[in-house]
Amino acid sequence: MAALPLPIHRGQAPDHSLESKYEVLADFEPVVKELMEKHESKRELWFPSDILPADEGTVNEKELKELRDRARGIPDSVRVALALNIVTEEGLPHFHRLIAENLGSRNFWNRWNNLWTAEEDRHGNILRDYVRDTRLLNFRELEHIQFNYIRSGFNPQWTGDPYKIFVYTTCQEKATQISHVNTGKVAADQEPLLNFITQKVSQDEARHYAFYMNVFKEILERDPNQALVAAAAILPSIDMPGISVANFNEYADVVRRSGIYGPRDYKRIIEALFQSWKIEMLTSLNELGRKAQEKILAIPQRLEKVAEYVESRSTAKSFRFEVVFGRVLEMA
Numbered sequence: 652m653a654a655l656p657l658p659i660h661r662g663q664a665p666d667h668s669l670e671s672k673y674e675v676l677a678d679f680e681p682v683v684k685e686l687m688e689k690h691e692s693k694r695e696l697w698f699p700s701d702i703l704p705a706d707e708g709t710v711n712e713k714e715l716k717e718l719r720d721r722a723r724g725i726p727d728s729v730r731v732a733l734a735l736n737i738v739t740e741e742g743l744p745h746f747h748r749l750i751a752e753n754l755g756s757r758n759f760w761n762r763w764n765n766l767w768t769a770e771e772d773r774h775g776n777i778l779r780d781y782v783r784d785t786r787l788l789n790f791r792e793l794e795h796i797q798f799n800y801i802r803s804g805f806n807p808q809w810t811g812d813p814y815k816i817f818v819y820t821t822c823q824e825k826a827t828q829i830s831h832v833n834t835g836k837v838a839a840d841q842e843p844l845l846n847f848i849t850q851k852v853s854q855d856e857a858r859h860y861a862f863y864m865n866v867f868k869e870i871l872e873r874d875p876n877q878a879l880v881a882a883a884a885i886l887p888s889i890d891m892p893g894i895s896v897a898n899f900n901e902y903a904d905v906v907r908r909s910g911i912y913g914p915r916d917y918k919r920i921i922e923a924l925f926q927s928w929k930i931e932m933l934t935s936l937n938e939l940g941r942k943a944q945e946k947i948l949a950i951p952q953r954l955e956k957v958a959e960y961v962e963s964r965s966t967a968k969s970f971r972f973e974v975v976f977g978r979v980l981e982m983a
């Protein structure tokens with residue numbers, strides 16, 4: 652078993668449960684290697700310029716004009732969702748760092764982190780290229796938001812625990828998959844190319860989801876009690892990437908009202924994970940594990956109440972986002 656360097660958390664006493672978690676991760680590296688190979692064999696490596704030509708001779712000015720004409724009809728609510736999707740994708744430096752910090756940057760997991768980062772990097776690029784080509788948003792405002800988001804850092808609740816990172820990334824990949832696919836769908840009649848792009852991105856997210864979900868399944872098999880404790884800490888509510896963006900709640904509200912992503916989607920994610928991870932069927936747990944299992948199984952009911960509460964309080968509201976040219980957006 653390869654010794655893994657523990658992340659340094661200055662001033663803290665050595666955490667032996669943390670040490671054993673890294674031993675568990677090292678123990679199933681061969682399985683992860685297989686998962687990575689499976690992931691790469693299923694993946695189609697597309698590049699943004701395959702879809703949005705960027706070179707002299709490949710850009711068709713007539714097609715570009717037609718694209719801009721079609722894009723003019725994209726509703727402002729979809730533009731808001733796209734702005735949020737872009738900014739969260741462009742927060743990739745935060746996530747590369749957090750994965751490296753939590754899983755180590757000089758070991759096997761670094762290979763996954765680099766592969767994943769290279770794949771994710773194209774997501775922000777293609778969405779950004781799209782809104783630039785179509786003139787869909789106030790681009791300088793978008794750049795300003797992105798700058799502030801990266802500058803302000805991102806320190807979610809799962810730092811310092813490698814198990815938590817896999818629970819978080821599993822949920823987050825599925826949430827972004829849903830968000831991208833629905834953003835494209837809402838605008839599909841008006842702008843099929845946007846729908847095509849968001850489908851492409853969401854297919855990548857689906858494969859990332861499968862990877863993280865399967866990694867955590869391995870952890871559950873090997874160390875069920877500690878795995879459940881980690882899951883119980885993360886699953887009740889996840890801090891979405893982008894949460895530190897100014898007016899994040901307003902963006903999230905528009906996204907929910909547009910039917911793109913909301914509390915009910917998160918509830919469905921959790922319920923699907925219960926099936927995949929067979930949470931209910933886990934037996935031979937210790938006291939800690941049983942309590943965590945109980946807490947986890949109660950989450951959907953609580954999420955249902957949250958969704959009902961949010962929906963019951965939701966009345967018509969107007970929004971205004973600088974990134975959508977400061978126009979007033981009325982939503983039911």
Ligand SMILES: [Fe+2]
Pocket residue numbers: 740771774827856
């Ligand atoms: Fe992504």
Ligand SMILES: [Fe+2]
Pocket residue numbers: 771824855856859
């Ligand atoms: Fe992803």
